[in-house]
Amino acid sequence: MESQVEELEKLKRRLTIELSLEEVEPHYRNVLRQLRNTRMNGFRPGKFPKGWLEKRFKSVMHQEAVDHVIPGFIEDALQKNNIQQATQGVISELEFEQKRPLKTVIEFEVKPSLALPDYKKFKLTRQEVESVKPEDVEQELENSRKNLASIEDRPSESVAEDKNYVVLEIKNSGDEDYVDENHLDFEIGGERLGIFFESVLGMKVGDEKTVEIKYSLENKTEDSAINKFKIRLKSLRELQIPELNKEFFNQMQVKNLDELKGNLEKNLQFQKEMALKSEYRKSILDQLPKQYDDFDLPEALVHEKEHELEHKLEEEAKKEEPPKTPLDKDKELKEFKEKMRLNYMIDTIGRHEEVPINQEAAAGEFINMAMMFNQSAEELIKTPYGSRLYSQIMARKQEESILNRVVARVFGDPIETVEDAAEKENIVESESNS
Numbered sequence: 401m402e403s404q405v406e407e408l409e410k411l412k413r414r415l416t417i418e419l420s421l422e423e424v425e426p427h428y429r430n431v432l433r434q435l436r437n438t439r440m441n442g443f444r445p446g447k448f449p450k451g452w453l454e455k456r457f458k459s460v461m462h463q464e465a466v467d468h469v470i471p472g473f474i475e476d477a478l479q480k481n482n483i484q485q486a487t488q489g490v491i492s493e494l495e496f497e498q499k500r501p502l503k504t505v506i507e508f509e510v511k512p513s514l515a516l517p518d519y520k521k522f523k524l525t526r527q528e529v530e531s532v533k534p535e536d537v538e539q540e541l542e543n544s545r546k547n548l549a550s551i552e553d554r555p556s557e558s559v560a561e562d563k564n565y566v567v568l569e570i571k572n573s574g575d576e577d578y579v580d581e582n583h584l585d586f587e588i589g590g591e592r593l594g595i596f597f598e599s600v601l602g603m604k605v606g607d608e609k610t611v612e613i614k615y616s617l618e619n620k621t622e623d624s625a626i627n628k629f630k631i632r633l634k635s636l637r638e639l640q641i642p643e644l645n646k647e648f649f650n651q652m653q654v655k656n657l658d659e660l661k662g663n664l665e666k667n668l669q670f671q672k673e674m675a676l677k678s679e680y681r682k683s684i685l686d687q688l689p690k691q692y693d694d695f696d697l698p699e700a701l702v703h704e705k706e707h708e709l710e711h712k713l714e715e716e717a718k719k720e721e722p723p724k725t726p727l728d729k730d731k732e733l734k735e736f737k738e739k740m741r742l743n744y745m746i747d748t749i750g751r752h753e754e755v756p757i758n759q760e761a762a763a764g765e766f767i768n769m770a771m772m773f774n775q776s777a778e779e780l781i782k783t784p785y786g787s788r789l790y791s792q793i794m795a796r797k798q799e800e801s802i803l804n805r806v807v808a809r810v811f812g813d814p815i816e817t818v819e820d821a822a823e824k825e826n827i828v829e830s831e832s833n834s
Contacts, residue, residue: 401417401418401419401420401423401473401476401477402417402418403415403416403417403418403477403480403481404416404481405481405483408507410509410696410699411486411509411510411511411512411696411697411698411699412507412508412509412699413483413507413508413509413510414492414505414506414507415474415477415478415481415483415489415505415506415507415508416503416504416505417470417473417474417477417503417504417505417506418501418502418503419469419473419501419502419503420501421499421500421501423473423502424469424496424501424502427461427464427465427468427469428461428498428499430464431457431460431461431464432457432498434460435456435457435460438456457498461496462494462496465494465496465502465504466491466494469502470491470504470506474489474506483510484510484511484751485508485509485510485511486508486509486510486511486698486701487508487509487698487700487701488508488700489506489507489508490506490507490508491504491505491506492505492506492507493505509698509699509700509701510698511698511744511747512695512696512697512744514692514695514744514745514748515748516748516749516752516753517688517691517692517745517749517806518691519806519809519810521687521691522683522684522687522806522810523683523687524680524683524684524807524810524811526811527676527679529669529672529673529676530672531669532665532668532669532672536668537661537664537665537668540664540667540668541660541661541664544652544660544664545641545642545644545648546639546641548642548648548651548652549639549640549641549642550639550640551565551637551638551639551640552637552638552640553635553636553637554636554637554638556604556605557604558604558605558636559601559602559603559604560588560600560601560602560603560604560633560636561588561601562588562589562601563587563588563589563638563639564587564588564636564637564638565585565586565587565588565636565637565638565639566584566585566586566587566588566600566633566634566635566636566637567583567584567585567633567634567635568583568584568585568586568596568600568631568632568633568634569582569583569631569632569633569634570582570583570584570617570629570630570631570632571617571629571630572617572627572628572629572630573610573628573629573630575630578632582617583634584596588600588601595613595614595615595622596611596613596615596631599611599613599631600631600633603633604633604636605633605634605635605636606632606633607632607633608630608631608632608633609630609631610628610629610630610631611628611629611630611631612626612627612628612629613626613627613629614626614627615627615629617629644657677804677807680803680804680807681800681803681804681807684803684806684807684810685742685803688742688745688746689738689741689742689745691745692741692745695741695744697737697740697741697744701740702733702736702737705733705736706729706733709727709729709732709733710729712727713727713729746799746802746803749802749805749806750798750801750802750805753802753805755798755801755802755805756801757794757797757798757801758797758801759794761797762790762793762794762797763777765793765797766780766781766789766790766793769789769793770786804816
């Protein structure tokens with residue numbers, strides 16, 4: 401394979417690839433073999449109208465080149481010429497004939513060529529990671545117990561008390577029957593439906609009363625006007641928090657309370673370290689754009705975003721009721737460009753610093769996400785959503801690794817390898833799951 405690159409305006413490039421007959425001939429033979437196996441009415445096997453085979457070869461081989469041949473060589477050509485492709489390539493020329501080499505010309509845009517930022521210009525103040533306090537461990541222990549708690553029905557003669565969970569039937573005072581869609585499910589003293597707390601306290605299951613409350617049954621929200629309702633307590637439950645006993649320790653996969661508290665303390669300490677790292681990364685992100693003058697962006701990507709926003713505006717115009725917050729095309733486009741510029745800055749650092757991707761950490765996070773969806777990672781990754789999710793996790797992990805590298809450069813710290821970071825995360829994850 402021979403290749404050469406021609407610089408056009410701004411970020412546009414023209415890549416010419418020439419494949420020798422030896423490289424492309426297997427594809428020629430494969431296409432001809434397929435065509436010769438074609439059965440045509442009125443002709444014996446292997447026989448065709450005059451000129452048909454040559455004409456079909458051109459058509460089929462063209463598609464074969466676009467779908468399989470060129471993609472198989474373009475990555476090597478990009479690496480050979482040290483090109484960072486930013487947009488989908490467009491084939492502008494494609495020449496081939498049987499017994500002759502193949503030549504193609506592909507046009508695309510590249511990522512902007514940027515230099516590394518001056519690490520000395522970043523302003524970061526090193527902070528000490530706060531120690532975990534005993535009360536923090538106790539609170540985390542309480543949270544762990546609540547995570548394994550169950551909600552159980554209270555005895556039949558019990559009255560509603562603070563922290564109880566209730567299902568309340570409600571109807572307008574003039575309605576005949578309670579309907580299921582109007583049931584209210586909440587915790588007394590919780591964050592929702594506080595206007596009902598006082599009325600429900602002291603009720604037993606089956607009790608019914610008339611109340612006057614600022615509530616709209618139609619909108620399922622608090623109202624400015626006082627309305628009269630009938631309410632009936634349908635169920636009364638409470639949270640059963642497990643005791644600190646052998647059964648609980650087995651569920652937490654520890655031997656005793658001391659081991660559990662030790663694991664919780666390590667996990668909390670790790671969280672504090674991660675929170676501080678996150679602060680450092682945010683500071684770097686805020687300062688990074690100031691180190692670069694304005695630079696060109698791939699026009700195709702900008703135009704694609706413009707078309708997307710225009711389409712959204714057209715869809716908004718078709719709606720009977722305009723949205724409460726109309727789309728601001730100029731603002732959205734500006735934010736898109738700023739984000740793209742920032743991504744190219746980060747990408748530049750990652751390539752120059754040769755920051756590897758912590759694939760093990762990304763895979764671990766994806767597996768945990770799959771478990772939340774009651775799916776295996778293998779099943780989830782096959783779905784469009786799963787594929788996007790994994791790509792997003794990988795991109796975020798890569799960005800974090802790159803920004804962590806900048807922080808290390810600013811502080812003059814040793815460079816942490818992927819293996820070091822993965823080992824830390826695995827240790828904390830195993831202890832937090834225990």
